Amino acid sequence: MRSTRLAVLDLARGLAVVAMAIYHFSWDLSWFAYVDWPVAQGTGWRIFAASIAGSFLFLAGISLDFAHHTGIRWQAFWRRLGVIVAAAAAVSAVTYFTFGDTFVRFGILHSIALSSLIALPFTRLPVVFAVLAAALVFSLPFWAASPAFDGQVWLWTGLGTPGFASVDYVPLAPWAGVTLAGVAVSKIFRNLGLWQSLSGLTFSHRPGRLTRFLGRHSLPVYLLHQPLLYGLVWTAAQVGPEMDRSAIAFVRNCTASCQGTTATPDICQAACGCTLDYLKADGIWDKLLAEPENQSLRNQMSNRYSQCLADPEWQAPVN
Known part of the structure; x- marks a missing residue:
């Protein structure tokens, strides 16, 4: 199973990509005053954004367990991690030149990279350890938060006040707990034989194939979709009323x-x-x-x- 892609996972990742594009396009329309939706501050929109980020981190945990539960494939892991780190650095650089001081210092890709490092050992341990680790990380903001973590140096922890506004901020606590939860759920599904049952789902109809395609190529889609959408709305704002x-x-x-x-x-x-x-x-x-x-x-x-x-x-x- 380690070498076989599950269509249901590609579909889930593709749906997360579609939701992400909807959110970002809505934010672009709101930013350029084409709509008056409270995308930046509305509670529903914030929940929507958090659910999208959580979906990617959760699926990252499942994929990590799929790839390494029978033995850590170090070369594949470092290659994947290097690509994610490079992409995260590119996002930081582009948003710095686009948004200035509100650029992405520690966003979703940074969080996936760090969470993958943290969660990797748990792919080789019994499921109870992943469950306990997830619970620990989820609980950190409630008992480990401290002014000692304030400022830029410790912003990645999520345990202090970073003192900045950012177009994307997904710190270690509690978000790495979502990746660990993905590892735990993957193990539980495997123990129950659910992955084997789900492997029969192919989603071979046209919408399913398109969604799975987006899921298989989620990283390049992530990197390209917002510049494209933002550019389209910006262009419309320049040439339209x-x-x-x-x-x-x-x-x-x-x-x-x-x-x-x-x-x-x-x-x-x-x-x-x-x-x-x-x-x-x-x-x-x-x-x-x-x-x-x-x-x-x-x-x-x-x-x-x-x-x-x-x-x-x-x-x-x-x-």
Whole structure:
């Protein structure tokens, strides 16, 4: 079974890729004011983004166990890890030039790389060890968090306050626990003979073949889809009519005012976009447009702006 791809796993990974593309395209549309969906701050959107990240990490754990449960294939492991690390570095570099200080310091690919290193030994151990390790990592934020982990050096741990906004942040705790859970579930399925039963599913119809194709090539699709989608929406914004002029003007003016403070331009723009999202989510954006001098509404706006600018846990959406 180690050398045989399971169609059901390729399908699951392909569905995660499709969900990721939907989320990113929605974020792009929201960013360029084509829609007023609260992609950056909405609870439902955050849950959606977290479920996508969790899916990739969980499937990474299953794939790791499939590849190494009968013996660690070191050459294949280091080759795969090298590709992921290189891709993670590329994402950091591209987002640095695109988004400035909100670039990806430790995103989903960084997390998959580190989680794979942590989870690898558990592919050769009884399932109980993977279960206990997953539980331990999941619990870390509840008892191991400390100001000692604050700042950039320890941001990968997830146990402190990183003090930055980022377009993608997936730290060790608790996310490596998802990969360990994938290893555990894979072992349980194997012990119960479920993988053998699922091997008969081929999903050979056209949608199934397309989805499995995306799953087999999830890494290049991940690297290419967002630049393509972002570029398409950006191009439409340049050649088409300006959408939601009031919102665009708000973010533009807010950013200009913010840049008179010590915050960087990128942080200012992110904080102003966050403020706009909150104003819409709070249901006061339209009221503020109708009554711009209403002091109560302006106070609520100021409070949201201060929260977005000062809250170190605020993040832009996952990539």
